Amino acid sequence: MAMRVFIINTDYPVFLRKLYADLPLLGSASYAEQMAARNDSLFGVFDAYSVGFRHSSHEAIEVHANNGSMQTIWMKENGYVPPRSTTRSKPSLWARAARRLLPPGKARQLIDSSVTLRSATPIEGWSLAEMLLEQVKAFRPDIVLNQSVSEVGSDLLLKMKPYAGKFVGQIASPLPDNESYAAYDMMISSLPNFVDYFRQKSIPAHLNRLGFDPRVLQKIGRLERSVDVSFVGSVSQAHAGRTILLEYLTRNTDIAIWGGGGDQLSNASPILPRHRGEAWGSDMFRILGSSKITVNNHIGIAENFANNMRLYEATGMGALLVTDRKSNIAEIFEPGKEIVCYESAEECAELIRFYQHNDRERERIAQAGQRRTLNEHNYNIRTQELSKLFA
Structure with a gap:
């Protein structure tokens, strides 16, 4: 009805x-x-x-x-x-x-x-x-x-x-x-x-769960993968664990960082030279669509569950998603085949370096992740699920 x-x-x-x-x-x-x-x-x-x-x-x-x-x-x-x-x-x-x-x-x-x-x-x-x-x-x-x-x-x-x-x-x-x-x-x-x-x-x-709207691909268009490694998200005093991760990655990879909260970082933070300002909406999607690899990291309220928007935005735009391993991640994507998971900053940096030198494998996983998102994690499906709950 x-x-x-x-x-x-x-x-x-x-x-x-x-x-x-x-x-x-x-x-x-x-x-x-x-x-x-x-x-x-x-x-x-x-x-x-x-x-x-x-x-x-x-x-x-x-x-x-x-x-x-x-x-x-x-x-x-x-x-x-x-x-x-x-x-x-x-x-x-x-x-x-x-x-x-x-x-x-x-x-x-x-x-x-x-x-x-x-x-x-x-x-x-x-x-x-x-x-x-x-x-x-x-x-x-x-x-x-x-x-x-x-x-x-x-x-x-x-x-x-x-x-x-x-x-x-x-x-x-x-x-x-x-x-x-x-x-x-x-x-x-x-x-x-x-x-x-x-x-x-x-x-x-x-x-x-959250999802991705395939119309974004039509609006943004196909972009050259000109960004080797990106992170898009907030960095501030409220994201202590994330800040530690990103500081390690800035010392050990060529990651570029966008998002809010940069003004709250210490002047000595190694993130600042890599921080390229805020990116909202279409600007964010263009960055993800231009990225070969993008890093994701959940905040504390997620506890040990994969949840956030970046899971779907990054894969939907066809970037290789390197995300923190959570207990339910295999319910959403298949690690190693559709996304890549890390358990420490050191492992995250190792994975980034590996896939920077293995383009074919990176593209294979990124394309599989994008197919999974477009087929299973879109908002037509999400709202169909909600409609059944609301009835």
Whole structure:
């Protein structure tokens, strides 16, 4: 039976800042034009889930709840009149800090660090939470799929209950503080340990892995493999184990590094000379598509489980994935035939050097990994799996 699926997302403020800075006229464009530009960026999972659900004959839309520019345009286009006056509460400490970091005007997005999504300073009289609630009222979904559990909390979701059917949360990032999960009928995660966590809280929970959208290959095109070894991901004080790995690799391989957090590294870190700045969305995919070998490393919340987006993004773009060995990796890819796994920094460097000198074997494994991802780890399959869970 066809369902109406309402998907809630939020974006990193640093990404929003770059998007609207690169496209200075975007803030005054229509909702559809802003959504198209945001999806064309290929940041995060863009519109992969909604397209996947529509492929299975469901009606699905996605909203970006902290994009004040886009959300405000939606309100205006749908006939909402801004309140004449707004009572403004004192901004939180987080919001005051965010105001110093984000650009002025409509593109500035303020999300309070509490479990409730709200704008510390309402945009033209509406808060971000109010705008999201009105969208749910207008769409009347059978399923609300909240992919921003840490930003959009149960207290806001409970206000949506009269206007929607089931509420499903999807999370594989650090669990939020002070979240009751009272609004949820189901939780899904790509992390088996998170599935167990929610089940122990008597919340129905299911495993649903991440994936890759083959449309990325069409949008990016075929690229020359001009980067011998890459790493794309965050490096900061919050990624201590990863930093140790990358520092070893910079001393022992010719790895090039992209991602956020470089400004948090010590001035003496050997990563800095190899760090080439941030890479979001299409820029990231171009790097992976240009890489012969790319290194992956999971953060602590994954425990001993393979989970992250880079597994699928790297293989989907046809790079040889060298990833940290996890207990469930063989459920996703066949080590040695579709990807390569390491258990230490030393072994990682040895594998990189080996495959740099064995092009035919590297290409064979990379191509097998890409086939596995395109055939089994795509979002049409992921959303088919979710549709069965939601029914």
